[in-house]
Amino acid sequence: MNIFGILIGILTLLIIGFGFPLVIRGERIFGYVCWPYMMGIGISIIGASLFIQNNWLCVIIAVIGATFVWGSTELKEQAVRAELGWFPFNADKVKIPFAEIIEKWKAPHL
């Protein structure tokens, strides 16, 4: 018996916890249209983890990637929360490349 799985579970909880400020700040600064960038970063991080031979580091990096992917699916709802006044609303967001195109896509939401 070794506690690798349990410790990874606890680490995952802590890493996912860092996803909340990521979503809140990401939406406030860039708006929900940054979701493809966040998803792309997440998938790239998970892809990079495949080349890490140390199991601990490999899992931690991959879970950080999963947090970005999960965060990308939360951005749309976070934008609505901010518009409803449940979170600070920033009307002066940083314009990201291809925002007009991304706005026409259906943002993912789980």
Next chain:
Amino acid sequence: MFPCVLVYNYGEIMEINTIGLTAAITAFLSIWIGHVAVRKIEAASPVIWIPTVASILLGLVTEYCSLLTNNLHLKTAFGIIGVTLLWDALEFTRQQKRIIKGHAPANPNNPRHARILANSNFHATTHDLLKREPSGKRFTHN
């Protein structure tokens, strides 16, 4: 279970390590399923202590499975699913608080939610205020 994949890297053969991929997929799916399940079970259940206790027990059993197995991928997956279940146990109470604040829709057919809806000190509503597309503007009731 997981095929050993080899890639050629600057003249050296290196093995692809899929343990992180297992963790990432497990984390994503368990959070997604847990997220949806907590909302649905909390909306349907007349009491929240039963799903809370059930989630704690399931979480502990899953963590024990993680201890027992020698397969590293299963060990990782069980470890993450177990902690997610333990967190979901807490989420039932958090979800009820969202109902009280009106941040999640109350189910009038659930007696517990009906009592929350009837209490004028709370801001509960049956409307799902998050079920809309972002407009880019601050929402007003006018």
